[in-house]
Amino acid sequence: MTFWTEGEPIADQAAPDGPIETRWERRQFGAKLVNPANRRKLTVIVVGTGLAGGSAAATLAEAGYKVRSYCYQDSPRRAHSIAAQGGINAAKNYRNDGDSVYRLFYDTVKGGDFRARESNVYRLAQVSVNIIDQCVAQGVPFAREYGGLLDNRSFGGTQVSRTFYARGQTGQQLLLGAYQALERQIALGNVEMHARHEMLELVVVDGKARGIVVRDLVTGAISTEFADAVVLASGGYGNVFFLSTNAKGCNVTASWRAHRKGALFANPCYTQIHPTCIPESGTHQSKLTLMSESLRNDGRVWVPVRAGDDRLAADIPEAERDYYLERIYPSFGNLVPRDIASRAAKNVCDEGRGVGPGGLGVYLDFADAIARLGRDAVEAKYGNLFEMYERITGDDPYTTPMRIYPAVHYTMGGLWVDYDLQSTIPGLFVVGEANFSDHGANRLGASALMQGLADGYFVLPNTINDYLAAGPFRPLTESDEEVVAARALVEERIDKLLSIDGDRTVDSFHRELGHIMWEYCGMERTEEGLTKAISLIRSLREEFWTRVKVPGTGETLNQNLERAGRVADFFELAELMCVDALHRAESCGGHFRAESQTPDGEALRHDDEFSYVAAWQFTGTGEPPVLRKEALEFEYVHPSQRSYK
Amino acid sequence: MNLKLRVWRQTDPSSRGRMVTYLVEDISPDASFLEMLDVLNERLILAGDEPIAFDHDCREGICGMCGMMINGVAHGPSRATTTCQLHMRHFKDGETIDVEPWRAAAFPVVKDLVVDRGAFDSIIQAGGYISAPTGAAPDAHATPVPKVDADAAFEAATCIGCGACVAACPNGSAMLFTAAKVGHLGLLPQGQPERDTRVVGMLEAHDEAGFGGCTNAGECTTVCPKGIPLTLIGRLNSDYRKAVTKRG
Numbered sequence: 090m091t092f093w094t095e096g097e098p099i100a101d102q103a104a105p106d107g108p109i110e111t112r113w114e115r116r117q118f119g120a121k122l123v124n125p126a127n128r129r130k131l132t133v134i135v136v137g138t139g140l141a142g143g144s145a146a147a148t149l150a151e152a153g154y155k156v157r158s159y160c161y162q163d164s165p166r167r168a169h170s171i172a173a174q175g176g177i178n179a180a181k182n183y184r185n186d187g188d189s190v191y192r193l194f195y196d197t198v199k200g201g202d203f204r205a206r207e208s209n210v211y212r213l214a215q216v217s218v219n220i221i222d223q224c225v226a227q228g229v230p231f232a233r234e235y236g237g238l239l240d241n242r243s244f245g246g247t248q249v250s251r252t253f254y255a256r257g258q259t260g261q262q263l264l265l266g267a268y269q270a271l272e273r274q275i276a277l278g279n280v281e282m283h284a285r286h287e288m289l290e291l292v293v294v295d296g297k298a299r300g301i302v303v304r305d306l307v308t309g310a311i312s313t314e315f316a317d318a319v320v321l322a323s324g325g326y327g328n329v330f331f332l333s334t335n336a337k338g339c340n341v342t343a344s345w346r347a348h349r350k351g352a353l354f355a356n357p358c359y360t361q362i363h364p365t366c367i368p369e370s371g372t373h374q375s376k377l378t379l380m381s382e383s384l385r386n387d388g389r390v391w392v393p394v395r396a397g398d399d400r401l402a403a404d405i406p407e408a409e410r411d412y413y414l415e416r417i418y419p420s421f422g423n424l425v426p427r428d429i430a431s432r433a434a435k436n437v438c439d440e441g442r443g444v445g446p447g448g449l450g451v452y453l454d455f456a457d458a459i460a461r462l463g464r465d466a467v468e469a470k471y472g473n474l475f476e477m478y479e480r481i482t483g484d485d486p487y488t489t490p491m492r493i494y495p496a497v498h499y500t501m502g503g504l505w506v507d508y509d510l511q512s513t514i515p516g517l518f519v520v521g522e523a524n525f526s527d528h529g530a531n532r533l534g535a536s537a538l539m540q541g542l543a544d545g546y547f548v549l550p551n552t553i554n555d556y557l558a559a560g561p562f563r564p565l566t567e568s569d570e571e572v573v574a575a576r577a578l579v580e581e582r583i584d585k586l587l588s589i590d591g592d593r594t595v596d597s598f599h600r601e602l603g604h605i606m607w608e609y610c611g612m613e614r615t616e617e618g619l620t621k622a623i624s625l626i627r628s629l630r631e632e633f634w635t636r637v638k639v640p641g642t643g644e645t646l647n648q649n650l651e652r653a654g655r656v657a658d659f660f661e662l663a664e665l666m667c668v669d670a671l672h673r674a675e676s677c678g679g680h681f682r683a684e685s686q687t688p689d690g691e692a693l694r695h696d697d698e699f700s701y702v703a704a705w706q707f708t709g710t711g712e713p714p715v716l717r718k719e720a721l722e723f724e725y726v727h728p729s730q731r732s733y734k
Numbered sequence: 735m736n737l738k739l740r741v742w743r744q745t746d747p748s749s750r751g752r753m754v755t756y757l758v759e760d761i762s763p764d765a766s767f768l769e770m771l772d773v774l775n776e777r778l779i780l781a782g783d784e785p786i787a788f789d790h791d792c793r794e795g796i797c798g799m800c801g802m803m804i805n806g807v808a809h810g811p812s813r814a815t816t817t818c819q820l821h822m823r824h825f826k827d828g829e830t831i832d833v834e835p836w837r838a839a840a841f842p843v844v845k846d847l848v849v850d851r852g853a854f855d856s857i858i859q860a861g862g863y864i865s866a867p868t869g870a871a872p873d874a875h876a877t878p879v880p881k882v883d884a885d886a887a888f889e890a891a892t893c894i895g896c897g898a899c900v901a902a903c904p905n906g907s908a909m910l911f912t913a914a915k916v917g918h919l920g921l922l923p924q925g926q927p928e929r930d931t932r933v934v935g936m937l938e939a940h941d942e943a944g945f946g947g948c949t950n951a952g953e954c955t956t957v958c959p960k961g962i963p964l965t966l967i968g969r970l971n972s973d974y975r976k977a978v979t980k981r982g
Binding site: 144255269273284370374594596646 | 745746761762764765766768769770772773776779780782783784785787789790791792793794795796797798799812814815819821823844845848850851852854855858859860862863864865866867868869870871872873874875877878879880881884885887888891892894895918919922924925
């Protein structure tokens with residue numbers, strides 16, 4: 090059976106060459122500018138109001154463009170960036186501990202297991218320092234020391250302290266900064282905000298992205314919105330697993346609709362499984378809650394030495410505990426990158442040494458930290474996380490070790506973009522988690538916030554000018570052929586979903602899809618499992634389209650209709666993820682193929698065969714997609730086997 | 735556990751709502767309140783009934799999207815806890831639970847338990863920001879901020895904008911929400927240039943949006959899932975007096 094075909098390779102035409110330190114400056118100089126008087130005549134649509142979308146919309150409006158912003162939540166302040174806990178990296182070297190732009194670049198390329206573009210990552214490290222300045226100027230209340238200067242902490246995958254934070258609520262504070270900048274632009278009339286609106290289709294005219302079809306989630310009204318460029322900042326697709334740390338509403342629909350219209354989807358199989366989440370408690374489970382990775386700075390991860398040891402943690406003596414991360418990875422210890430920590434947890438649980446119900450958990454123990462630093466110091470650092478843990482589980486982590494287990498957290502893959510963050514559809518830009526660009530096969534902790542804000546505040550507002558300089562483009566009307574067709578597609582799909590009137594709920598399908606993905610496309614993947622998953626997904630998708638029951642009508646707030654559309658797109662994405670995971674017969678970062686490991690069980694890359702970005706072209710539902718390879722070249726950081734031992 | 739729920743059902747903003755009773759059986763005490771509603775909704779759909787609409791998103795207590803009156807208390811019986819973080823182990827088997835939307839003139843009901851909190855955004859638009867266009871910032875260490883101020887600003891900034899304060903207030907006032915933002919920005923050196931215009935603008939927007947006045951009832955801070963302190967309202971009043979005195 091043919092699961093995919095191979096097409097022409099693809100190249101990043103916008104990428105500058107020359108010394109890496111000067112590439113971004115040269116690209117900015119080489120890009121066309123738009124005269125301030127002309128910016129008023131140009132409209133940009135931004136879909137999503139998280140760190141990337143919120144900061145992009147505010148910054149583009151400050152520059153003088155007319156911006157229209159859309160989010161599915163009731164306010165732009167609620168986008169899921171708000172839930173990021175631990176912090177944001179920046180190469181400030183305020184600690185004088187040997188950090189630099191180059192080291193952040195190096196750590197990120199290595200952490201991504203040599204599957205990211207060097208040029209993009211270097212730029213990310215460069216603008217990281219501006220992000221902190223920008224956020225402080227906006228009033229983001231980062232943690233400070235007694236001298237009044239900013240505090241830093243260390244994070245997984247690095248040996249320097251470059252992470253800025255605001256207690257365990259860094260994402261919230263950064264997002265509120267972007268949100269407030271956005272609200273200021275709304276008040277000034279530069280941004281038209283449309284909350285409780287969901288993008289359901291991309292409008293492509295003359296080969297250019299020119300607008301979107303949206304549904305007003307309150308009234309059900311479908312409308313078409315036009316612009317000179319469209320920016321997708323619609324986040325990641327972790328909810329394809331049903332259970333993940335994403336918000337319940339997070340979905341792939343905006344990206345997937347663009348993919349179906351011709352935008353290539355890159356590296357969909359690269360998913361990040363976060364090692365420190367609260368384990369499942371039963372079949373009612375609707376999402377998983379992350380405990381910030383920063384906890385690994387002071388918490389020690391362990392399981393009993395003996396399989397099947399069901400004594401309480403307190404009754405297991407020191408000699409019968411296996412602090413397995415410290416044992417296997419002595420130089421990084423509990424701070425190994427996420428992919429490594431997650432797989433190690435899976436391995437000890439597979440050995441029967443897991444703790445708690447079902448044996449799916451490991452301990453994260455703060456007893457030593459409390460003895461060393463005192464309870465007050467631990468509370469000051471992690472108080473809100475400990476409270477959250479206790480609220481959910483009913484256990485007190487000051488006296489009983491936390492139980493944690495890996496959960497899907499972030500997706501490194503996304504729509505393919507060039508150095509300018511433009512997709513393969515001219516005029517369609519993609520920022521933040523929705524694109525694939527900077528994290529390679531694995532993202533380091535505290536780098537998602539950095540990338541979202543880098544894209545939105547500093548990269549996109551510079552690169553989009555080069556495209557918009559050719560505008561304004563020809564005015565569109567509701568009766569243009571492509572516009573009518575895009576709208577009809579949306580209406581037909583809604584009618585179809587409402588008319589099936591079957592006997593299974595949307596959530597029951599989503600849960601089953603999630604099980605398939607977790608089992609066969611989760612922490613460990615095999616050729617056999619992925620092949621099986623593809624056939625299971627196909628038959629479940631068919632069943633969905635004949636048996637799903639969506640109550641109510643399309644003319645009102647209908648949360649099941651919203652979910653049904655999202656799950657329908659997850660079905661198609663799920664298959665592509667499995668195809669991508671199947672084709673990549675190597676292990677790298679968050680993608681672990683059981684067939685490709687070193688003798689001691691570490692991920693084994695095959696750089697000779699797989700040192701490329703896999704960008705997929707859509708050919709039809711259930712049809713084999715076309716693989717377009719973008720070769721990766723490493724001039725500065727030479728690929729080596731990642732070692733954290 | 736088995737429960738009897740009495741839930742507010744309302745088709746749209748203009749229609750009349752009513753309480754409808756549902757028996758919900760076999761719920762795990764480890765389920766969250768929203769997961770209990772999920773289970774009920776799945777059963778309603780299969781029975782051919784319309785599921786209950788409610789707002790929610792992150793389900794980890796930070797996005798501020800969820801919120802309902804549970805037995806007459808905003809976010810229910812657990813202190814400093816959003817509805818999504820409330821777990822069924824805090825209820826008794828066989829208990830009757832009333833579930834209603836936020837009740838406030840400035841938060842019209844959209845459907846069932848969903849309300850429109852757009853008025854909060856309009857308060858922020860009226861000055862809840864520091865004007866710092868992208869690119870214009872000095873180095874982050876150019877202005878040290880005393881730790882005590884930074885910590886106090888952070889405490890105020892943890893407001894999630896859920897609206898529980900308004901729902902709990904006998905006057906339907908959003909003074910705690912407004913004071914949290916005025917306090918957050920006013921405690922920082924970066925927030926000083928706009929301190930006067932901010933407090934005046936935000937209070938005007940607050941009143942225009944239809945929120946009531948503050949009479950220091952203190953219900954707001956009692957139900958606040960983030961424990962935003964009432965003292966911030968005193969600070970707001972003081973800032974406001976200074977601002978209008980200066981303005982003359």
